[in-house]
Structures are given as structure tokens and as C-alpha cells.
Amino acid sequence: MNKKCYILFVLLVLLCGVSQNSVAQKGDEKMAIIVTSSAFKEAGMIPPKYTCDGQNISPPLKWEQTPQGVKSFALISDDPDAPMGTWVHWVIWNIPAQLNGLSENILPAKDLPDGSKQGVNSSNRQGYTGPCPPSGTHRYYFKIYALDTMLNLPADSAKQDLLNAMKGHILAEGQLMGKYHRQ
Numbered sequence: 359m360n361k362k363c364y365i366l367f368v369l370l371v372l373l374c375g376v377s378q379n380s381v382a383q384k385g386d387e388k389m390a391i392i393v394t395s396s397a398f399k400e401a402g403m404i405p406p407k408y409t410c411d412g413q414n415i416s417p418p419l420k421w422e423q424t425p426q427g428v429k430s431f432a433l434i435s436d437d438p439d440a441p442m443g444t445w446v447h448w449v450i451w452n453i454p455a456q457l458n459g460l461s462e463n464i465l466p467a468k469d470l471p472d473g474s475k476q477g478v479n480s481s482n483r484q485g486y487t488g489p490c491p492p493s494g495t496h497r498y499y500f501k502i503y504a505l506d507t508m509l510n511l512p513a514d515s516a517k518q519d520l521l522n523a524m525k526g527h528i529l530a531e532g533q534l535m536g537k538y539h540r541q
Contacts, residue, residue, distance in 0.1 A: 434448065477511070
């Protein structure tokens with residue numbers, strides 16, 4: 359295969375199925391969970407309704423292409439552009455395996471009626487805290503993890519606690535990134 363054909367082949371592979379949503383591994387294969395929201399598109403602007411400038415409620419999220427054997431899902435939302443380092447906006451785990459998304463406005467409770475648990479974000483609060491960048495445009499990642507187990511974590515757990523507990527249990531993962539800047 360000559361160099362031009364190889365480059366064309368690589369570009370076709372990239373355009374036909376390798377998504378930014380794919381990052382998880384099963385053996386040597388990459389598995390992808392596709393994460394979307396009806397509120398904003400990948401790399402699009404998050405509406406003020408879901409930020410400190412609006413109602414500060416969690417956006418609706420959907421995911422698809424999950425693997426077999428999922429016992430629960432976990433989600434971490436964070437802002438890597440924060441001036442003091444990554445700012446965590448949401449930590450939630452034990453989302454039931456039969457769900458394929460989260461509705462808008464998940465209440466900021468430790469324990470949710472469906473069995474999900476919410477940990478502590480960087481604001482030292484339970485549940486979701488929306489984007490509120492001090493300046494400029496920031497990126498906000500909503501990362502979903504398909505797990506082969508339910509997690510036994512206390513409600514005051516934070517992002518790193520969740521990451522540690524998930525080690526060796528992630529079947530697949532995906533993410534959606536939205537942006538926000540204050541008016």
C-alpha cells in the first residue's frame with residue numbers, strides 16, 4: 359500500500375466509526391459508549407439553564423452502545439480548564455444498568471430513588487453544580503462508565519474515590535463535551 363492510499367485508509371477509518379466517545383477497552387478491542395444530550399451537541403455551547411447563570415440544574419443525558427454484562431453506570435462531570443486545576447461538577451454512581459440516560463434536573467440528594475448515589479463535587483456539595491467559569495470559555499466533560507459491578511462507596515465520596523473504586527470494573531466508557539462562557 360503506497361503512502362497516499364495508507365493516509366486515505368486512515369482518514370476513512372477515522373471518519374467512519376472512531377469517535378471521540380470511544381475510550382474503553384475489552385481485551386484489545388476498543389468499545390465505545392455514545393453519549394448525547396438533547397440540550398447541546400458535542401463541543402457545542404451548554405445552555406445557561408444548566409449553569410450558575412440559569413437554573414443550575416443537570417442537563418438531560420443519553421447513552422447507547424453499551425456492552426453486555428453491565429451491572430451499573432457511573433458518571434463524572436468536570437472542567438479541566440479551571441484556573442486551580444480540574445473542577446469536578448458531578449459524581450454519581452450505581453446508576454441502574456437498565457437505564458440509558460439521566461433526565462434533566464437530578465435532585466442533589468445522596469441517595470436517589472432508583473438506587474443511584476451522588477458524591478461530593480468540588481463545591482463540596484452533593485449532586486450537580488453547573489458551569490460557572492470565572493473567565494473565558496471552558497470545556498465540560500460528561501464521562502459515563504459502564505461497570506461490571508455495583509459500588510460500595512460512602513455518600514461523601516469524591517471523584518478520586520470513584521475512580522479508585524472503578525479500577526478493574528470498567529467495561530466501556532464514553533463522553534460528551536460541552537462548552538460554556540459567561541455573558
